[in-house]
Amino acid sequence: MYSEKVMDHFTNPRNVGEIENASGVGTVGNAKCGDIMRIYLDIDENQIIKDCKFKTFGCGAAVATSSMATEMVKGKSVEEALKLTNVAVMEALDGLPPVKVHCSLLAEEAVHAALWDYAQKNNIVIEGLEPPKADISEEEIDE
Amino acid sequence: MDKKLIYLDNAATTAILPEVLDKMMPYLTEYYGNPSSVYGLAGVSKEAIDKSRKTIADFIGAKENEIYFTAGGSESDNWAIKSAALAKKAKGKHIITTKIEHHAVLHTCEFLEKNGYEVSYIDVDEDGVVKLDELKKAIRPDTILISVMFANNEIGTIQPIKEIGQIAKENGILFHTDAVQAFGHLRINVDELNIDMLSASGHKFHGPKGTGIMYIRNSVKLEPLIHGGAQERKRRAGTHNVPGIVGMGAAIELADKNLEANAEKEIAIRDHLIERVMKEIPHVKLNGHKTNRLPNNANFSFSFIEGESMLMMLDAKGICCSSGSACTSGSLDPSHVLLAIGLPHEIAHGSLRVSMSEETTMEDIDYLVDNLKAIVERLRSMSPLYDDFVKKNS
Numbered sequence: 001m002y003s004e005k006v007m008d009h010f011t012n013p014r015n016v017g018e019i020e021n022a023s024g025v026g027t028v029g030n031a032k033c034g035d036i037m038r039i040y041l042d043i044d045e046n047q048i049i050k051d052c053k054f055k056t057f058g059c060g061a062a063v064a065t066s067s068m069a070t071e072m073v074k075g076k077s078v079e080e081a082l083k084l085t086n087v088a089v090m091e092a093l094d095g096l097p098p099v100k101v102h103c104s105l106l107a108e109e110a111v112h113a114a115l116w117d118y119a120q121k122n123n124i125v126i127e128g129l130e131p132p133k134a135d136i137s138e139e140e141i142d143e
Numbered sequence: 144m145d146k147k148l149i150y151l152d153n154a155a156t157t158a159i160l161p162e163v164l165d166k167m168m169p170y171l172t173e174y175y176g177n178p179s180s181v182y183g184l185a186g187v188s189k190e191a192i193d194k195s196r197k198t199i200a201d202f203i204g205a206k207e208n209e210i211y212f213t214a215g216g217s218e219s220d221n222w223a224i225k226s227a228a229l230a231k232k233a234k235g236k237h238i239i240t241t242k243i244e245h246h247a248v249l250h251t252c253e254f255l256e257k258n259g260y261e262v263s264y265i266d267v268d269e270d271g272v273v274k275l276d277e278l279k280k281a282i283r284p285d286t287i288l289i290s291v292m293f294a295n296n297e298i299g300t301i302q303p304i305k306e307i308g309q310i311a312k313e314n315g316i317l318f319h320t321d322a323v324q325a326f327g328h329l330r331i332n333v334d335e336l337n338i339d340m341l342s343a344s345g346h347k348f349h350g351p352k353g354t355g356i357m358y359i360r361n362s363v364k365l366e367p368l369i370h371g372g373a374q375e376r377k378r379r380a381g382t383h384n385v386p387g388i389v390g391m392g393a394a395i396e397l398a399d400k401n402l403e404a405n406a407e408k409e410i411a412i413r414d415h416l417i418e419r420v421m422k423e424i425p426h427v428k429l430n431g432h433k434t435n436r437l438p439n440n441a442n443f444s445f446s447f448i449e450g451e452s453m454l455m456m457l458d459a460k461g462i463c464c465s466s467g468s469a470c471t472s473g474s475l476d477p478s479h480v481l482l483a484i485g486l487p488h489e490i491a492h493g494s495l496r497v498s499m500s501e502e503t504t505m506e507d508i509d510y511l512v513d514n515l516k517a518i519v520e521r522l523r524s525m526s527p528l529y530d531d532f533v534k535k536n537s
Contacts, residue, residue, distance in 0.1 A: 010455060016525050031489035031528060034449050034469045034477065038527040055527040059451035059468070063525070 002060060003094035009064035014071050017053045024121065026113025028132060029106050035062045037110040039070065043118055047078040054110070061100035068092050069107035078118070082129055084111055109133060147461040149507045153347075153439055154296055154324060154498035155465055159390065160349040166393040167351065170386040178383050179374060188385045195392025202395050203341070204332040205358050211375045212388050213355035216323040216344030220247040220290075222357055222368035222379075223319040223340040227288045228255050230365055231317065235285025236260045239316075241273050242483040244292050247342075248321055249479075252290075265291075270432040271300035271484050279310060288317045293325035293341075297467055297480040297496055298431030299440025301329070308337025317363060323347055324437060326356070327398035328406070339363050345387065349500075350394035354387035405501040409438035412499055412508055416441050419512045424519055430484060430494065439499040442467075444481070444490045447529035448522040453495055456518040462511055467494040489528070 002010070019040035029036040035058035042051035052070040056063050068089050073081040086104035090096050096104060113132035119125065150158070159167075170191060176184035178192055192212070200207045213219045228238065240252055242264045252262045263281040266274050273291055289311045294301045304320055311318035319340040322331060326341075327348025333341060340363065345354030357379070359365055371380025398405075417429060426446040445453070450466025457464055467478030469492060476482070477491035486494075497511065523529040 010452075011459065013525070018530070027527060031492075034488070034492040036527050038530075055525055055530060057447065057526040057528045058449050060455045062449075063452060 001097050002064075003096075005068075005092070005094045006061060006064040006096065009067040009093065010060045013054075013063055013067040015051075015053045015067065015074070016055065018055060019051060019053050022114075024114040024116070024118025026110050026115070026117055026132060028109045028113050029058070029062075031057065034058060035103060035106055037062065037066050037106050039066070039110040039114045041073075041081075041114045041118060043078065049073050049076050049078070049081055058103065058106075059100070061096055061103040062106065064093055065089050065096070065104045065107040066110070069111055073111055078115060078126055081111060082115060082126060084108060149462045149510060151497045151499060151503065151507070151511065152463045152465050153500045154299075154437075154496065156346045156352065157349045157500060159346075159351055160394065160397060162397060163349055163351075163390050163393045167386040167390040170389050174385070178385060179372065188383070191385060191389045191392075192383055195388045195395075198392045198395050198399075199356060202331075202399050203358060204334050206361065208376065209333075209358055209361055211357040211359060211379050212383065212391075213357050213379060214353055214381075214384070215355035216245075216321065216342050216347070217247040217355075218368065219342030219344075219355045219357040220245065220321050221251050222365070223342060223359075224248065224251045224255070224288065224290055226365040226368060227317050227319065227340070227363075228260055230363075231287035235283070235287050237283050237286045238262045238288045238290065239265060239278060239281050239286060240290045241265045241267060241292070243267050243271060243273075243295055243298075243480045244290070245296055245321055245323065248290055248292070267300075267483055269485050270435075271295055271298045271430070271480070272432060272435075273302050273307070275303065275306060275310070278307065282310075282314050282316065286314070286316050288319060290319040290321065293320045293322035293331070294329065294437050294440075295431065295480060296324045297478055297494075298442045298484065299324075299436035299498075300432045301325070301435050301437065304338070305336045311339075312337045324440075327395060328402070328437060328439065330402065333358060333360070340365075345391040345394065348394050348398050350391040351387045354384060354391045356391070401501065406438040408501055409499055409503070412503055412505060413438060413441050415505060416497060416508045416512065419508075420515070423512065424516055427519075428486075428490065430481065430486070437498075439503075441497045441499075443495050443497075444486060445493040445495065445519050446490060447526045447532060448493045448519060450492055450494055452522055453493070453515075453518060456521070457511075457514065460510075460514045462514065464511075465496045465498075467496065468492040 022040040023043035024041040027038040040053045054066040056066040086108040174187045178188035323344045326343035339360045341358040343356040346352040428444045430442040450468030481491035
């Protein structure tokens with residue numbers, strides 16, 4: 001059901017992990033629906049994304065879109081990263097099954113949420129950036 | 144495919160056994176006659192059907208004329224529920240079932256609800272056992288049918304069928320059981336258990352797909368679901384699936400002969416699996432009743448990870464299992480069964496069902512657990528939920 005690229009990014013996801021003292025962290029999704037993505041950005045003084053990492057709870061497509069999204073924003077400027085769309089992520093993965101399109105939306109939102117966090121922390125305004133839509137549910141995860 | 148394949152999804156479907164296929168082959172080739180015809184060629188097919196019918200009737204303590212051949216478990220469920228609803232509508236329009244039924248039952252009930260019937264969906268306890276006191280309380284003067292599955296397809300819990308049958312009988316209510324997962328795996332006697340109607344499916348016990356069984360007690364008069372020719376004593380039209388029916392009969396012959404031995408072997412393997420997983424993997428829950436469950440079923444929930452990812456990683460190791468996560472159910476909600484036993488959504492998303500066969504070995508299970516440990520650990524290392532959990536507890 002998945003393209004070879006999706007399988008590749010699921011099997012060997014790029015940029016898994018976290019960045020300590022990240023410039024921006026964005027978490028989107030909802031454990032209730034089965035997908036949570038967290039993206040970490042390391043942004044330098046010229047507003048270039050030097051590094052990007054992710055952690056994801058979710059299906060194969062959620063992992064693959066997170067992996068691809070981090071690849072696509074790494075080395076980009078903040079403005080360029082803001083232009084990343086879910087369609088671009090999907091195209092880079094050679095498509096997703098229709099029921100998995102929401103995973104690519106989540107990846108786009110996770111990048112935006114991390115950028116928003118960066119902007120908030122540094123008191124800057126990034127034109128065109130809106131506050132994150134999807135808030136992680138506050139429900140406790142108990143055993 | 145030369146890759147190692149360990150098939151642990153026998154609740155989804157089973158392989159046709161070689162002996163079963165051998166018995167089917169003549170009816171896929173030389174004996175192609177329509178059993179409803181008069182000439183000699185047709186007679187061979189008719190005899191073969193009669194033989195299967197007797198094997199299956201004997202297996203559940205029924206009479207031959209109480210066994211009807213259908214195209215599968217879903218058809219049998221639809222037939223039982225819709226036709227019982229029609230037959231008894233003068234008495235009332237209330238049906239009792241449970242929250243953990245297969246969709247073939249639940250969606251049929253929902254269809255009836257849209258057509259003027261009322262349905263009570265009974266709760267189960269945390270082990271997935273139907274709450275009998277609730278069931279009794281739900282009975283009303285206009286209750287016409289109780290439908291409770293014999294054993295659950297996801298979590299394997301076996302229901303108190305005898306007690307439910309007794310309750311139905313005492314109250315003059317028809318009792319149907321969807322025995323798709325139990326048939327061929329557990330001993331069933333329709334008289335001892337007070338069953339009026341029973342559904343089964345051939346491909347769940349090493350028979351062919353597209354074959355099903357419906358048992359209807361002779362005292363119960365049901366209209367057909369499929370109208371047409373005079374087959375199955377005018378109650379189920381359509382040319383008989385002769386090779387399929389022969390295959391089902393052959394599969395039941397084997398299941399009957401080996402039932403106790405298979406169950407004993409499967410239980411040993413199942414309990415070994417449960418013991419290893421519970422001991423060696425942290426933050427895991429066993430779903431379903433610990434002991435009163437299908438011999439070949441184990442179901443776990445692993446916290447902080449999602450089922451489809453687990454299945455894909457297992458598949459990469461040649462292991463076939465299934466999950467009740469939303470991604471595998473094709474909706475945003477995880478399995479209704481896991482929610483009914485009280486699992487929170489996020490835990491239900493991380494479920495894994497392992498369903499063995501008599502061919503499964505201890506080595507297969509050890510290979511599964513060894514890989515599963517690594518996979519769960521890997522997925523947790525990627526999970527923000529696990530991160531949050533570790534940070535909160537450090």
